[in-house]
Amino acid sequence: MIDGWEDYQEPSPVWRLATQVSLVEATLLTLDIEPQGISSGIDVVGDDYLPRGYQAVRTSIATAIEDSQLAGQLVRKDGQKVDYHASSVEVLALASWLDKRNYESLVFSEVYSSNRTFLDQTHPHYSPKLAAAVHAWEALEEPSAHPGTVKQQLEKWLRLYASQFGLVSEDGSPSDLVIEQVAKVANWATGGGAPKKSSADPEQK
Secondary structure, three states: OOOOOOOOOOOOHHHHHOOEEEHHHHHHHHOOOOOOOOHHHHHHOOHHHOOOOHHHHHHHHHHHHHOOOOOEEOOEEOOOEEOOOOOEEEHHHHHHHHHHOOOOOOOHHHHHHHOOHHHOOOOOOOOHHHHHHHHHHHHOOOOOOOOOOHHHHHHHHHHHOOHHHOOEOOOOOEOHHHHHHHHHHHOOOOOOOOOOOOOOOOOOO
C-alpha cells in the first residue's frame, strides 16, 4: 500500500473553482477524497488497495460520458483502453448528474447548489415563473412514454404544480395563459409536427 493512503483527506474547497477535472480526480472527489498526492499513483496499485467504491464510481462516470449522458471526453490508449488521467468531465455537468441520482459529495453538491441560486425562494431576484420552467424541464428531461408533444406534457406538469409557483388566476385555478407562456420557455422540441411514437408503441411499424 502507498504510504498515507490508509488516511484519506477530505477534498480542499478550492476544487469548487474547477470547471473540468480528469476522471481520476472526479472519481476521488465523488468519494470525498482529496486527489492531490494520490491521483498520480492510483493506477499502480492493485484493486484490493483502491478506495472503496473507486472502480464502481469511475466506471459509472465513464459509461455516462460514453452514452452522452454526461459532458466530458474519453481518451483511449491505442484506441481501446480508457486513459482515465487524460479523460475529463465537466464539473457542473457531473454535479448535476450526481444530484439527479441523489448522491451527495462535499465538492459537487456545493457546486450544484451554488449554481442554482435562481431557484432559491429567499433570493431577492427569485422568479417563480423561471423556477417553474426549470423544474418542468428537469421533470421531463428523461424520455417520456406519455402521449402528446413535449409542450403538452410540460403544460400538464405545470398545471399539477401551478399553485406552488403562483401560476394561477384570481380564483386560484391554473392560469392557462401563464402556463402556456412558461411551457414555451421550457420547451426544447420547437420544430413542430406530430409527436414521434415511442419504440414501445405496439402500433409503430
